[in-house]
Amino acid sequence: MELKTLKTFSIAGALLLCCAVYxxxxxxxxxxKQYVADFGAAFTQATVTKARTGMLGLDLSVGKMLTNGLSxxxxxxxxxxxxxxxxxxxxxxxxxxVLAKAKYYFTIAPAMQLHAIVAGGxxxxxxxxxxxxxxxxxKAGLHxxxxxxxxxxxxxxxxxxxxxxxxxxxxxxxxxxxxxxxxLRLNYSIIKM
Amino acid sequence: xxxxxxxxxxxxxxxxxxxxxxxxxxxxxxxNSASTEFAGFVDGTQVTIDTLGSYETxxxxxxxxxxVGPDHISIIVAGSATTKRAFxxxxxIKSGETxxxxxxxxxxxxxxxxxxxxxxxxxxxxxxxxxxFGPNLLEEKRTIPPGxxxxxxLDAGCWDIQINYDRDEFLxxxxxxxxxxxxxxxxxxxxxxxxxxPASPAPAR
Numbered sequence: 001m002e003l004k005t006l007k008t009f010s011i012a013g014a015l016l017l018c019c020a021v022y023x024x025x026x027x028x029x030x031x032x033k034q035y036v037a038d039f040g041a042a043f044t045q046a047t048v049t050k051a052r053t054g055m056l057g058l059d060l061s062v063g064k065m066l067t068n069g070l071s072x073x074x075x076x077x078x079x080x081x082x083x084x085x086x087x088x089x090x091x092x093x094x095x096x097x098v099l100a101k102a103k104y105y106f107t108i109a110p111a112m113q114l115h116a117i118v119a120g121g122x123x124x125x126x127x128x129x130x131x132x133x134x135x136x137x138x139k140a141g142l143h144x145x146x147x148x149x150x151x152x153x154x155x156x157x158x159x160x161x162x163x164x165x166x167x168x169x170x171x172x173x174x175x176x177x178x179x180x181x182x183x184l185r186l187n188y189s190i191i192k193m
Numbered sequence: 194x195x196x197x198x199x200x201x202x203x204x205x206x207x208x209x210x211x212x213x214x215x216x217x218x219x220x221x222x223x224x225n226s227a228s229t230e231f232a233g234f235v236d237g238t239q240v241t242i243d244t245l246g247s248y249e250t251x252x253x254x255x256x257x258x259x260x261v262g263p264d265h266i267s268i269i270v271a272g273s274a275t276t277k278r279a280f281x282x283x284x285x286i287k288s289g290e291t292x293x294x295x296x297x298x299x300x301x302x303x304x305x306x307x308x309x310x311x312x313x314x315x316x317x318x319x320x321x322x323x324x325x326f327g328p329n330l331l332e333e334k335r336t337i338p339p340g341x342x343x344x345x346x347l348d349a350g351c352w353d354i355q356i357n358y359d360r361d362e363f364l365x366x367x368x369x370x371x372x373x374x375x376x377x378x379x380x381x382x383x384x385x386x387x388x389x390x391p392a393s394p395a396p397a398r
Contacts, residue, residue, distance in 0.1 A: 047215075047262035049255040082256075131237070135255070168261070180261055 029105070029113055029155045030065050035192040036073075037062045038163075042185035046081035046093065048135025048173075055080035055092070057183050061101055068105075075101040075119060079169075081181040082134050093134050094126040095181065097169060099147065111156060115165070117149035123171040123179075136175030143179070145171020153189065161189040217254035217263060219286035222247055223270060225296045228375040233272010240272070242296070252286045264288045275302045275344055276375045298375035303345040303354070305337065308383040311359040313337040321351035321369060349374045356382060 030036045038061045045054030057080065063073025076098050083092045099121035105113045123143045127134065151165025165185050173179035225231045225242040232241045235250060242248050255263040264287060271281035276298040286292045307313045314336050317326035330345045337343050354367040367388050372378055380388065 045256060045258070047256050047258045049263045049266050050253065051256040053256075182258060182261075 029107070029111070029153070029161075030071070030191045031068050032065050034065050035062060036065065036071055036189055037192065038187045038189045040077075040165075040183075040185040040187045042079065042167075042183040044079040044081045044095075044181055044183045046135060046179070046181040048179055048181075050132045050134045051082040051093075051181075052084040052091070052134075053082070054181070055083040057081075057185070059097075059183070059185065063101065063103055071103045071105070073101055073103075075099045075121075079181065079183060086130065089130060090128070091130050092128050093137065094128075095169075096124040096126065097145075097147070098122050098124070101147075105153070111154060113153045113155070115151045115153060115163075117147065117151065117165070117167060119148075120146040123169070125173075125179075133175075135179040136173045137179060141174070143171040143173060145169065145179075149183075151185075151187070153187075155189075159191040161187075161191075163187040163189060215257050215262070217257050217288040219252050219254060219266070219288050220249065220291040221252055221268070221284065221286050222249045222291060222293045223296065224293060225274070227274045227277045227296050227298045228377070229275035229277070229302075231272055231274045231277065231296050233270065235270050236268040254286070254288050257288075270294055274298075275346070275377065276300055278346060300346045301349055301372035301374055301376045301378065303347055303370070303372070304342060304377055304379040305345055306342040306379070306381045307337040307339055307358075308381050309358060310339050312339065313356055313358045313382075314362060315355075315357040316343075316345060317355045317357075318345075318347060318352045319355070321353055326353075326355045347372050354380070 040059040042057035042059060043054060044057035057077055059075060059077030061073060061075035063071035065071045078094060078096050080092055080094045099119040101117060101119035103115050103117050105115045107113050123145045125137050125141050125143065127137055127140060129138060147167050147169040149165055149167030151163055153161050153163035155161040165187060167183045167185065168180065170178045170180040223235060223242060224247045225244060228244060230241060230243055234240065235248065236252065240248050252266055252268055254266040257263060265285050267283045267285050269281060270284050273279040277296055278300050284292060284294050305316065315329040316331055317329060319326045331343060349372060352370045352372060354370055356365045365384060367380065367386055369390065370378060370388050
């Protein structure tokens with residue numbers, strides 16, 4: 001548990017360092033008091049024992065810009081983090097996160113931003129497995145956890161944007177120290193007043 | 194889209210391709226160094242291994258990303274041999290490594306054949322220097338019909354074997370059965386059976 005937690009915080013620190021560029025506002029990006037909705041499609045992959053190749057995740061997040069750089073909101077999703085076809089049976093584990101999410105944007109060029117994510121909340125596991133548990137999970141359940149991540153946004157179409165992000169999710173499975181999975185996501189974003 | 198944006202997307206695509214190929218596996222080799230055949234289960238798979246034989250399997254550990262994710266897995270090896278008592282052990286297999294698990298003798302065994310015309314009901318044993326016989330050694334009170342054979346595991350030492358047979362439950366004792374770890378001793382029992390002492394080495398001239 002301790003080693004894994006240390007690793008997690010090391011990664012978080014590294015990601016934040018990667019994002020240590022100047023902050024500011026550029027044309028086409030969200031500013032204070034506006035809302036930003038992200039519609040994401042992701043490749044999601046569990047990084048635990050017995051995990052197989054991951055699959056698709058669909059996510060939606062809505063946040064309010066508290067400042068020109070910081071947004072806070074809610075994110076939900078449905079991520080299939082391990083998938084295996086075995087003798088006609090589709091063994092898979094899906095995870096539905098419900099997270100309070102904070103995003104901090106760093107402007108790197110006109111219409112281009114990097115962002116860092118920190119989120120916390122609950123993960124509902126939805127396993128459809130054979131005999132082997134994945135990451136110690138064999139039953140549906142609700143687990144506390146969180147995520148960290150980094151991403152890139154390209155605001156091109158007035159109040160719309162395209163982006164990509166990497167998010168590392170982790171939660172306590174109750175049987176192993178941490179269940180973790182990552183999502184490599186493409187986002188379509190809309191800014192609302 | 195600017196050159197920077199295109200480069201960023203290409204970098205992400207390469208990153209994604211790399212991420213999907215991080216399966217972790219390890220190899221488990223089980224060597225049967227016992228004097229008799231091993232039969233049991235390895236990670237739920239039924240396995241038999243001849244004496245001095247081996248069984249090799251690749252254990253799938255899981256997926257990992259850089260320093261995050263599993264680098265080992267524990268699997269259960271369980272079973273027994275005639276000269277190895279039933280066991281169940283957790284073996285840890287590390288990613289990219291070969292782990293060897295050795296099965297060694299930890300008991301001797303008596304191969305008991307009932308040559309008498311009546312059923313043997315119970316068999317009990319006591320140390321040669323003790324007067325007290327232990328519990329029935331036949332599994333689940335299974336008897337030994339005439340002509341049948343049973344294997345009975347015994348620790349190393351000198352044993353007296355008490356045989357309870359027939360409907361009238363006669364008792365007879367075979368004395369001085371010396372047994373060692375990994376040794377198989379065959380007894381073809383009938384009434385008035387006398388266990389032959391081990392052949393003494395020829396005197397030196």
